Amino acid sequence: MFNGRYGMDELSRFMLIISAILFVLNIFVRVRFLWVAAVILLILVYSRAFSRFYDKRRAENMKFLEMKNNFGRKKPGAGAYGGGFQRPGAAKNDGKRVLICPYCKEKLRVPVGAGTIKINCPHCHQQFEETV
Ligand SMILES: [Zn+2]
Numbered sequence: 001m002f003n004g005r006y007g008m009d010e011l012s013r014f015m016l017i018i019s020a021i022l023f024v025l026n027i028f029v030r031v032r033f034l035w036v037a038a039v040i041l042l043i044l045v046y047s048r049a050f051s052r053f054y055d056k057r058r059a060e061n062m063k064f065l066e067m068k069n070n071f072g073r074k075k076p077g078a079g080a081y082g083g084g085f086q087r088p089g090a091a092k093n094d095g096k097r098v099l100i101c102p103y104c105k106e107k108l109r110v111p112v113g114a115g116t117i118k119i120n121c122p123h124c125h126q127q128f129e130e131t132v
Pocket residue numbers: 101102103104105106121122123124125126
């Protein structure tokens with residue numbers, strides 16, 4: 001039956017799903033537009049499936065897949081790493097280390113890997129050296 005015809009592709013399948021959804025919606029929401037849109041989509045699906053213009057149909061499908069990929073792609077910076085939000089007290093792993101000032105016992109955050117550094121305590125203004 002589909003011999004020499006284009007047949008189904010991702011775009012047709014997608015339109016089929018949408019038209020099915022529209023049909024179901026039409027049961028609950030009696031809007032004539034939904035039914036008409038669903039029928040038009042179905043006609044499109046079948047006319048594409050029986051089309052002999054392979055290149056045109058394939059180009060349509062490629063465009064659809066491209067759109068789908070762009071739609072599914074996550075916006076940069078959204079989600080993946082918790083949006084860079086940092087909980088208080090979870091600061092030890094961001095390249096810094098917490099030192100205790102030997103004079104006033106105040107907690108100080110210093111960069112890790114800097115070697116021996118002179119630390120000027122902002123709390124009691126004493127200086128001390130520490131290897132980090
Ligand atoms: Zn201090």
